[in-house]
Amino acid sequence: MPRSIWKGAVSFGLVTIPVKLYGATEEKDISFRQVHDADGGRIKYRRVCEVCGEEVPYEHIAKGYDAGDGRMVTLEASDFDELPLPSAKAIEIVQFVDLDDVDPSYFAKSYFLEAEGPGAKPYVLLREALAESGRAGIVKVALRSRETLALVRAKGDLLMMHTMLWPDELRDGSFAAPPAEIKANPAEVTMAKMFIDQLAGAFDPGEFTDSYREALEQVVSAKLQGVPMPSTSSGPKDAEVVDLVAALKASVEAAKRRREEAAKAEGKAAKAG
Known part of the structure; x- marks a missing residue:
């Protein structure tokens, strides 16, 4: 069984559903290592600090924000865990929409929602209501150090959540028409x-x-x-009029x-x- 990547609650109105979140997909690509073409030796990369010149173990690498004026702010893991953000541990459904109204271009990643403890009954309630109405819930949730728009929908016996891109993250494709x-x-x-x-x-x-x-x-x-x-196999032939x-x-x-x-x-x- 996969490990949950997030714990919190889904709420609609005054109903709260404690849930765990699991990744619903896994990539099946063949993985490669970078090697020297002359002798097959593996290429290694060292994480070296530009100030002291020492190699830095991964556990001592923090996230730094460059203010652009020479100042650098270092953020610890606790800074991300304690963000003053309502969506950090809660998924509040703020709107219900018809599934056909959501352009698939917005979808990013898919997740399974699992009810915890007393959340099973309201989980089933929300799942059945969404399935019978043909609608999905629009939510905002904080995952992996960023807040994202997402859609919660019913699929069979499950509730699934699909994270979505923000509108300004979709490029204008009119140039390709x-x-x-x-x-x-x-x-x-x-x-x-x-x-x-x-x-x-x-x-x-x-x-x-x-x-x-x-x-x-x-x-x-x-x-x-x-x-x-x-x-x-032979490649595609040149297009003909x-x-x-x-x-x-x-x-x-x-x-x-x-x-x-x-x-x-x-x-x-x-x-x-």
């Missing part, structure tokens, strides 16, 4: 929607895998065993064939079983 004079004609849009319909289905994350990580694992395994490297309607029509037909073949395969598997 195509020129306004470029338009798609009705026939192209209709054909594109037909292709979308052919690939439409219920989202099942279990159907997808990290192909990049799998390919990287093959390369690492080949190097460890001293065998030839796996063959590489084509008839969009014709290309989409061909795509729709190909998607139909794939679905028919998949349905036949499932039928054979069902008969065999």
Whole structure:
């Protein structure tokens, strides 16, 4: 069981729910060490103080704020623990919103909320009320030395919390939009929607895998065993100017064939079983 990273309480109105917070995700990337390419030796970094020149153990490294005028303020761990901030140990729901009203661009990290002791009954109450109303709670909470906006929602038997970026942390992406004079004609849009319909289905994350990580694992395994490297697939071809309607029509037909073949395969598997 993972360790909780935060303890506090969720409150809505006069109802308080003691909770623990757990990380809901973990990264599965392959980790590498920095090495010297000539002999494979590991690269090490030393934490050296620029004043005394001594190497500093990690436990003696504090956080310093540079005031910009030559002054440096050193903050201890206790300074962060004793912040005069209401959200430091409490998650107060300040607004309820429809889930569809929140742009996914704001979401940062996901967490599980676990009720503690007498918090189980009000936890279930909040979970059921959110699920039946189709809404989520907007909160502010202090995590990892910063206050963040967050959203609390019901998912199955759980309450989950998703930290969110502040509005000024989202960049303006208008520079990436195509020129306004470029338009798609009705026939192209209709054909594109037909292709979308052919690939439409219920989202099942279990159907997808990290192909990049799998390919990287093959390369690492080949190097460890001293065998030839796996063959590489051909890269993408240069884009060509084509008839969009014709290309989409061909795509729709190909998607139909794939679905028919998949349905036949499932039928054979069902008969065999």
